[in-house]
Amino acid sequence: MTALRAYIRIVDRMNRWIGRLVMYGIFVMMAILLWSSFSKVGSDLGFDINPSLWTLEMAQFAMVAYYILGGPYSIQMGSNVRMDLLYGEWSDRRKAWTDAITVLFLIFYLGVLLYGGYDSLSYSFQYGERSPTAWRPVLWPIKTIMCAGLFLMLLQALSELAKDILRIRGEHIPREVI
Amino acid sequence: MSYELIAILMFSTMMVMLMTGQRVFGAIGFVAVLASLLLWGDRGGYDIGFSAAMKLMKWYPLLTLPMFIFMGYVLSESKIADDLYKMFHVWMGGLNGGLAIGTIGLMVLISAMNGLSVAGMAIGATIALPELLKRGYDKKMVTGVIQAGSSLGILVPPSVVLVLYAMIARQPVGQLWLAGVLPGLMMAAMFILYIAIRCRLNPALGPALSPEERDVPMGEKLRLLRAGLLPLGIFAAMMVPFVNGWTSLVESSAIGALTAFLAAVFKGRMNRQVFETSVRSTLGISCMFMWIILAALAFGAVFDGLGAVKAIEDLFTERLGLNPWVILILMQLSFIIMGTFLDDTAMLVIVAPLYVPLVGALGFDLIWYGVLYTITTQIAYMTPPFGYNLFLMRAMAPPEITLRDIYGSILPFVLVMTLALAIIMIFPQIALWLPETVYNK
Amino acid sequence: QSTIKWRMQTYAGPALAAHVIDPAIAMFNKIAGDRMQIELFYADQLVPTGELFRAMQRGTIDAVQSDDDSMASPTEVTVFGGYFPFASRYSLDVPVLFNQYGLNEIWDAEYSKVGVKHISAGAWDPCHFATKDPINSLADLNGKRVFTFPTAGRFLAQFGVVPVTLPWEDIEVAVQTGELDGIAWSGITEDYTVGWADVTNYFLTNNISGAWAGSFFANMDRWNELPEDLQTLFRVCCDQSHYYRQWWYWGGEASLRVNGTKMQLTSIPDAEWAQVEAAAVKFWDEIAAESETKAKVVEIFKKYNADMAKAGRPYRYG
Numbered sequence: 001m002t003a004l005r006a007y008i009r010i011v012d013r014m015n016r017w018i019g020r021l022v023m024y025g026i027f028v029m030m031a032i033l034l035w036s037s038f039s040k041v042g043s044d045l046g047f048d049i050n051p052s053l054w055t056l057e058m059a060q061f062a063m064v065a066y067y068i069l070g071g072p073y074s075i076q077m078g079s080n081v082r083m084d085l086l087y088g089e090w091s092d093r094r095k096a097w098t099d100a101i102t103v104l105f106l107i108f109y110l111g112v113l114l115y116g117g118y119d120s121l122s123y124s125f126q127y128g129e130r131s132p133t134a135w136r137p138v139l140w141p142i143k144t145i146m147c148a149g150l151f152l153m154l155l156q157a158l159s160e161l162a163k164d165i166l167r168i169r170g171e172h173i174p175r176e177v178i
Numbered sequence: 179m180s181y182e183l184i185a186i187l188m189f190s191t192m193m194v195m196l197m198t199g200q201r202v203f204g205a206i207g208f209v210a211v212l213a214s215l216l217l218w219g220d221r222g223g224y225d226i227g228f229s230a231a232m233k234l235m236k237w238y239p240l241l242t243l244p245m246f247i248f249m250g251y252v253l254s255e256s257k258i259a260d261d262l263y264k265m266f267h268v269w270m271g272g273l274n275g276g277l278a279i280g281t282i283g284l285m286v287l288i289s290a291m292n293g294l295s296v297a298g299m300a301i302g303a304t305i306a307l308p309e310l311l312k313r314g315y316d317k318k319m320v321t322g323v324i325q326a327g328s329s330l331g332i333l334v335p336p337s338v339v340l341v342l343y344a345m346i347a348r349q350p351v352g353q354l355w356l357a358g359v360l361p362g363l364m365m366a367a368m369f370i371l372y373i374a375i376r377c378r379l380n381p382a383l384g385p386a387l388s389p390e391e392r393d394v395p396m397g398e399k400l401r402l403l404r405a406g407l408l409p410l411g412i413f414a415a416m417m418v419p420f421v422n423g424w425t426s427l428v429e430s431s432a433i434g435a436l437t438a439f440l441a442a443v444f445k446g447r448m449n450r451q452v453f454e455t456s457v458r459s460t461l462g463i464s465c466m467f468m469w470i471i472l473a474a475l476a477f478g479a480v481f482d483g484l485g486a487v488k489a490i491e492d493l494f495t496e497r498l499g500l501n502p503w504v505i506l507i508l509m510q511l512s513f514i515i516m517g518t519f520l521d522d523t524a525m526l527v528i529v530a531p532l533y534v535p536l537v538g539a540l541g542f543d544l545i546w547y548g549v550l551y552t553i554t555t556q557i558a559y560m561t562p563p564f565g566y567n568l569f570l571m572r573a574m575a576p577p578e579i580t581l582r583d584i585y586g587s588i589l590p591f592v593l594v595m596t597l598a599l600a601i602i603m604i605f606p607q608i609a610l611w612l613p614e615t616v617y618n619k
Numbered sequence: 620q621s622t623i624k625w626r627m628q629t630y631a632g633p634a635l636a637a638h639v640i641d642p643a644i645a646m647f648n649k650i651a652g653d654r655m656q657i658e659l660f661y662a663d664q665l666v667p668t669g670e671l672f673r674a675m676q677r678g679t680i681d682a683v684q685s686d687d688d689s690m691a692s693p694t695e696v697t698v699f700g701g702y703f704p705f706a707s708r709y710s711l712d713v714p715v716l717f718n719q720y721g722l723n724e725i726w727d728a729e730y731s732k733v734g735v736k737h738i739s740a741g742a743w744d745p746c747h748f749a750t751k752d753p754i755n756s757l758a759d760l761n762g763k764r765v766f767t768f769p770t771a772g773r774f775l776a777q778f779g780v781v782p783v784t785l786p787w788e789d790i791e792v793a794v795q796t797g798e799l800d801g802i803a804w805s806g807i808t809e810d811y812t813v814g815w816a817d818v819t820n821y822f823l824t825n826n827i828s829g830a831w832a833g834s835f836f837a838n839m840d841r842w843n844e845l846p847e848d849l850q851t852l853f854r855v856c857c858d859q860s861h862y863y864r865q866w867w868y869w870g871g872e873a874s875l876r877v878n879g880t881k882m883q884l885t886s887i888p889d890a891e892w893a894q895v896e897a898a899a900v901k902f903w904d905e906i907a908a909e910s911e912t913k914a915k916v917v918e919i920f921k922k923y924n925a926d927m928a929k930a931g932r933p934y935r936y937g
C-alpha cells in the first residue's frame with residue numbers, strides 16, 4: 001500500500017506539473033494564429049511580409065501537444081465527463097469498485113493507442129518522415145510528444161486504478177483535485 | 179458474422195460501457211480499438227486508434243475549440259457581463275416580467291460573444307438568477323428562462339457546435355453561423371412573447387420593479403446603454419474580418435479570444451484568480467472535448483470500415499421505404515431520446531456522422547439541417563432525466579432551487595423550442611435567407 | 620474456397636471517385652465475383668491521406684490509388700508523383716514516359732525496397748489555378764494561400780504563393796472560410812466535378828504541368844498472394860481507370876473552357892509565364908542534385924521533352 005501511495009504521489013505530481021505548464025499553451029496557439037492573421041492582412045495591405053507557410057501546421061502541433069500532454073491533468077481535475085445517470089447516484093465505495101474494473105478498459109485503449117504511436121514514431125525515424133506540405137517539417141518531434149503524452153496518460157490511468165484500490169480499502173481520496 | 183451485426187454489437191457494447199460511468203472517451207475508445215483488433219488485428223488493426231490522432235491533428239477547425247472555450251471562461255469568470263445585466267435591469271424593470279425579458283436579451287448578447295452554452299448558463303445562474311429571485315420572480319419560471327436563454331449560445335454565432343457540425347457535414351462554417359442568426363433571434367422573441375403573456379395573465383410570476391428602484395436619472399440610464407457596446411465590439415472584432423474573408427475561421431477565433439481577454443483587462447477584471455481559473459478550465463474542457471473526439475474518430479473509422487453508414491441508409495430508404503420527411507422527423511426524435519442519456523459531444527461525433535450523409539442523400543439542405551440539429555440537441559439537453567443544461571443548472575443555481583424545480587421549469591420552454599423547430603422545418607428560408615444573401619448564392 | 624477481400628483507399632472524395640475509380644472497381648468486383656471483392660474507401664475515410672502509405676505498407680489497407688507526393692511515400696521518386704512542374708504537356712506524355720522511357724522500372728525498384736507493389740502509373744489531369752480573385756500577372760500570385768501538391772508548392776513558393784496542405788475533403792469549405800484563396804490542384808473538369816467551381820471565380824489557363832502522374836499500389840505480400848489471373852484482372856481494371864481519365868479530362872477541359880459558366884478564364888501573358896518555365900528548369904536541376912535516382916528521372920524528362928520538340932507538330936508547337 002505504501003508503494004501504491006508513493007506511485008500515486010509521484011505520478012500525480014509529475015502530471016500536474018506538466019499539465020500546469022501546457023495549460024499556458026492556449027497562449028501559444030493564440031499567438032501563432034494571431035501572427036498568421038497579422039502576416040496575411042499585412043501582406044494584403046501591401047506591407048512587405050509574406051503570409052507564413054508554417055502557421056497552420058504549427059498551431060496544429062501546438063494543439064495536439066496541448067490536449068495530449070494536458071490529458072493526465074484533466075483526469076486529475078475530473079474534467080472528463082462520465083455518463084452519470086446511474087453512476088452519479090452510487091456510493092463512493094461502489095463507484096470505486098466499478099471504476100477499478102472499468103479503468104482497465106481505459107488502460108487497454110491507451111495501451112493500444114501508445115502501441116500505434118510507437119509504431120508510427122519508429123516509421124518516422126526509419127524514413128525521416130516529413131509532413132507532405134510545402135513547409136515539410138519532420139514529424140518525429142510531434143510524434144515523440146504524442147507518444148510521451150500517451151505514456152503519461154497511461155501512468156495516470158494506472159494511478160487512478162491505484163486510488164480506487166485504496167478507496168476500496170476504505171481510504172478517503174478526493175476525486176477531483178485542481 | 180455479418181457487418182451489420184458487428185456494428186450493432188459495437189454500438190450496444192459502447193452503450194453498456196457508458197452506463198458503467200467510466201469516462202466517456204475511455205468507453206468509446208475501448209470499443210473502437212477492440213473491434214478494430216478483432217476485425218483486422220492481423221492486418222495492422224492496432225493503428226486505427228493512433229491514426230485517429232493524426233486525423234484529429236489535420237482537422238483544422240478544431241483549433242477554434244480551445245479559443246472559444248477560453249473566451250467563454252474569460253467572459254463568465256471576469257464578470258464583465260455585470261454591467262450588461264444592470265443595463266437590462268434599469269431599462270426593462272418597469273414591465274411585468276421585464277427582468278426575465280431582460281435576461282433573455284442578456285443571453286442574446288452573451289451568445290454573440292461566445293460559442294458554448296456554458297458561459298450563458300454561468301452568467302445567468304450567477305448574476306441574473308439571484309436578482310430575479312430577490313425581486314419575487316417565480317423560481318420555476320426564471321430557472322427555465324435561464325436554461326432556455328443559454329441555449330441561444332450555440333445558435334447565435336459564434337457557435338462551437340456548428341463548427342463541429344460543419345466538420346462532420348463538410349459545410350462552410352460561415353454560412354452555418356449566419357444560418358443560426360435569425361432562428362436564434364426568432365427563438366429569443368418567442369421566449370420573450372411567452373414570458374410577457376404569462377406575466378400579463380399572472381403578474382405575480384414576475385412583478386414589476388418598485389418605482390423607487392426604477393427611479394434612475396436619465397443620464398445614468400443612457401450611460402448604462404454603453405455596456406451594450408462591449409458585446410457588439412467583441413462580436414464585430416471577430417465576425418467582421420471573418421465574414422469579409424480578411425481572416426480565416428481559426429484566426430478569427432483567436433482574435434475573439436484575444437478581444438475578450440483584453441476587454442477583461444481594460445475593465446480591470448482580469449485578476450490573478452480569474453486568469454488562473456480561465457486558463458486551467460480551458461485546458462480541462464478542451465481536453466474533455468478532444469479526447470472524446472479522438473476516441474469517436476477511431477470508432478467512426480471502424481464503423482465506416484464496416485460500411486455501417488450505408489447499411490443504415492439502406493435500412494431507412496430501401497427496406498423501410500420511408501418518406502424523406504418521416505425519416506427526418508424520426509431522426510430528430512431519436513436525437514431527443516438519445517439526448518436523455520448521451521453526452522453532447524459524444525452524440526455529435528458518434529451519431530451525426532451516421533445521420534448527416536443520409537440527410538444529404540435524401541436531398542435536404544445541410545445548412546438548414548445544421549440549424550435543426552442544433553435546436554434539437556438543445557432540447558435534448560434540457561429534457562430530463564439526463565441533460566447537460568439540467569446538470570449545469572443544478573451545479574450553478576442557488577440552493578433554494580431544487581432538482582424538481584429545474585425539471586418542472588423547462589416544459590413550457592421545450593414546447594416553445596419545439597414550435598420554433600417546426601416553424602423552421604416548414605419555412606427553411608428563416609435559416610437560409612441570411613447566408614444566401616450575404617454569400618449571394 | 621473463401622472470397623479474397625481487399626480494402627482499398629483512394630485519395631479522391633466521393634464526387635471525384637465516381638469518375639476516376641468507382642467504375643473500375645465495380646468492374647473488377649463484377650468480373651471477379653465470388654473469388655475476390657474490393658471494398659473501396661474515399662479520401663481520409665479509414666486513415667488520413669498522410670498516413671496512407673504506411674497503412675498500406677503494413678497491410679491495414681491492401682491497395683491504394685494516389686500520387687506519390689500526396690501520400691508522402693518514402694521513396695526517391697516521391698517528388699515526381701503528382702504534378703512535377705512542366706514535366707509533361709499532354710496527358711499521353713505520362714504513359715509514354717513510364718512505358719517507353721523507363722520510368723516503370725525505376726518506380727518498381729523504388730517501391731520494392733519499401734515493401735510496396737507499384738502496379739501502374741497513369742496520366743491524370745493538368746494543373747491549373749482556381750482562385751477567388753483573378754490572376755492576370757505573376758504579381759497576382761503573390762501572397763495567395765493555395766491548396767496544392769507539396770512539390771508544386773515548393774516550386775511555387777518562389778513566386779510568393781503560400782502553399783497550404785489540408786485534407787482533400789476540407790478544401791471546399793476551407794476556401795469559403797478564408798483558409799484558402801484558391802486551389803492549384805487540378806484541371807477545370809475536376810473543379811466542376813467536386814464543387815470547387817462553386818466557391819472560386821477564376822480559372823487560370825496557364826498550367827504548371829500538363830498532366831499529373833498518379834498510380835495504383837498494393838501491399839507487396841497481398842499482391843504476391845493473388846493468383847496470376849486476378850493480378851492480371853486488377854491491372855486491366857487499373858488501366859481502364861487510366862483510360863477513362865484520358866478522354867474524360869481531355870474532352871472535359873476543352874468543353875468547360877468553352878461552355879462552362881461558373882468560372883471566368885484569365886491568362887498570364889506568355890512572355891511573363893516564360894519566367895515560370897525558366898524557373899522550372901532550374902528547379903529540375905536542384906532536384907536532380909539531391910540523389911542519383913532523382914538525377915536519372917530528371918535526365919529522362921529532359922531527353923523525352925527534347926525528343927518531342929524535335930518531333931515537331933503535333934507533339935510540340937514551338
Ligand code: NA
Pocket residue numbers: 288289290291292293294330331332333334335336337
Ligand atoms: Na454564440
Ligand code: NA
Pocket residue numbers: 517518519557558559560561562563564565566
Ligand atoms: Na436530455
